[in-house]
Amino acid sequence: MKSSRTLNDNRQRVIEVGRKIISRKGFSAVGLNEILTAAGIPKGSFYYYFASKEAFGTQMLEDYFARYLETMEALLSSVPDATQAMMNYWHSWTATDDGPTPKGYQCLAVKLGAEVSDLSEPMRLALEQGTTRIVQRLAGQLERMAAENSFVPPPEGCLVFAGALYQLWLGASLMGKMTGSLSPLASAMPLTKRLLQL
Structure with missing residues (x-):
């Protein structure tokens, strides 16, 4: 045994x-x-x-997001300046660690979102819950930036704004995979800076 x-x-x-x-x-x-x-x-x-391949997939996604959020927290807490920490997070999407693929392209939310959402409700929920937690953490960082007077929250609030930023980068990562190009991620960076009033 x-x-x-x-x-x-x-x-x-x-x-x-x-x-x-x-x-x-x-x-x-x-x-x-x-x-x-x-x-x-x-x-x-x-x-x-x-119990099943679906149960494995669900657990894999839950494990992935738990680790992702740990890494994200380390990035967002790595420097005292909230704005610099936020930009460090977005720069991490384009980092390659000397490999051929930017980390944003390795995101399981990008890789599996469309594929499994129609196949498995438990896996779709794991994706939804994981990405919701990411957006909530980004919203917290925006609130920290606002407290430091480096960001003026938009009328829709930090949570909705954080969701839009995350969607921008998810979309850029997906387009990058489709085109085999880094240009969508490269284009997302200056737009992000403008949206963050930098």
Whole structure:
């Protein structure tokens, strides 16, 4: 009988390996055996860890957003100046870490949003909840900027404005994937600065 620690470690390994593969290929194109083989987990044991591929996908998205929000929090808390911290976050979307693909293109919300939202209600909800938390954190940063007098909140409020900014970058990332070009992300940056009154 496997210990609960071993079960959790194996489940987490499947999630992490699966996320890397799915971020390249998409959810529907990846079979369970491919994930299990890459994770070094015996074939046929998938259902020991997850009730279904959909349950795996939902857990993968929840794990992704939890990690994303940790990284986002570190970026937004990295410098005392709220405006600089906000711009550091947007610059992170275009960072490549010496790889060929900007991080914005690796976003699972961009990669899977359209694909799985019509296929799986639990996965759609995980996407909605994860992106909602991102927008809420951005709204908090805008409020911090306003408190430092570096931003005048628009009439619609910080939460709606934060949602529009996030949608701008999601759209730019999607267009970048479609065109194979960095120009949509490059265009998003000066527009973001104008919207933030910089």
